[in-house]
Amino acid sequence: xxxxxxxxxxxxxxxxxxxxxxxxxxxxxxxxxxxKQDSKKFLKIMFSYNNKELIINETVPNRFSPKSPDxxxxxxxxxxxxxxxxxxxxxxxxxxxxQYFGPGTRLTVL
Amino acid sequence: xxxVTQLGSHVSVSEGALVLLRCNYSSSVPPYLFWYVQYPNxxxxxxxxxxxxxxLVKGINGFEAEFKKxxxxxxxxxxxAHMSDAAEYFCAVSDQNFGNEKLTFGTGTRLTIIP
Numbered sequence: 403x404x405x406x407x408x409x410x411x412x413x414x415x416x417x418x419x420x421x422x423x424x425x426x427x428x429x430x431x432x433x434x435x436x437x438k439q440d441s442k443k444f445l446k447i448m449f450s451y452n453n454k455e456l457i458i459n460e461t462v463p464n465r466f467s468p469k470s471p472d473x474x475x476x477x478x479x480x481x482x483x484x485x486x487x488x489x490x491x492x493x494x495x496x497x498x499x500x501q502y503f504g505p506g507t508r509l510t511v512l
Numbered sequence: 513x514x515x516v517t518q519l520g521s522h523v524s525v526s527e528g529a530l531v532l533l534r535c536n537y538s539s540s541v542p543p544y545l546f547w548y549v550q551y552p553n554x555x556x557x558x559x560x561x562x563x564x565x566x567x568l569v570k571g572i573n574g575f576e577a578e579f580k581k582x583x584x585x586x587x588x589x590x591x592x593a594h595m596s597d598a599a600e601y602f603c604a605v606s607d608q609n610f611g612n613e614k615l616t617f618g619t620g621t622r623l624t625i626i627p
Binding site: 406433437442443444445447450458460492496499500501502503504505506 | 546548556558602615619620
């Protein structure tokens with residue numbers, strides 16, 4: 403009965419590849435987010451979508467492209483992966499004032 | 513712009529002792545404040561939040577925090593530490609743009625419990 407789920411949990415890939423991370427929420431929320439947690443555990447917002455519309459884009463490289471096919475899903479596609487993209491990526495969704503996070507996807511770029 | 517400062521990247525307390533994790537914020541609007549906990553290799557779990565109303569808020573697992581506007585602080589406390597409290601704790605502030613909140617996080621505090 404997971405509220406916010408992400409797949410895959412782990413992703414190991416080579417530099418230059420393209421990969422996607424999927425996120426789904428069953429909370430009925432209108433707003434979803436992607437956050438990046440670096441190796442020092444620092445969390446920073448990347449994107450937010452409200453009812454399938456992009457609301458926040460925090461100076462993320464164009465290689466990152468979020469896609470929201472419906473308000474319950476927000477996927478993250480990354481082109482031409484670089485070593486610096488290695489991180490844990492968290493999806494979240496929010497009601498009026500609180501964000502609920504998924505379990506994270508640990509991306510390792512070799 | 514908002515910011516959050518968590519004093520002490522690592523805090524160690526003995527089992528049964530008081531836990532105090534410090535958080536100071538900066539916000540140009542009345543803040544919404546949150547504490548999240550992250551257990552090893554897991555996602556973030558909401559511990560507690562302050563939006564409006566009572567400034568002392570209680571959360572899960574016996575934690576509480578007090579919003580002090582004059583001190584721009586939102587410190588997290590627990591009277592008696594348990595081994596299961598060992599985790600990373602994040603304080604965050606929201607910009608209150610309803611439905612489009614952007615959470616700004618502090619750098620986290622790793623809590624270690626000494627048996």
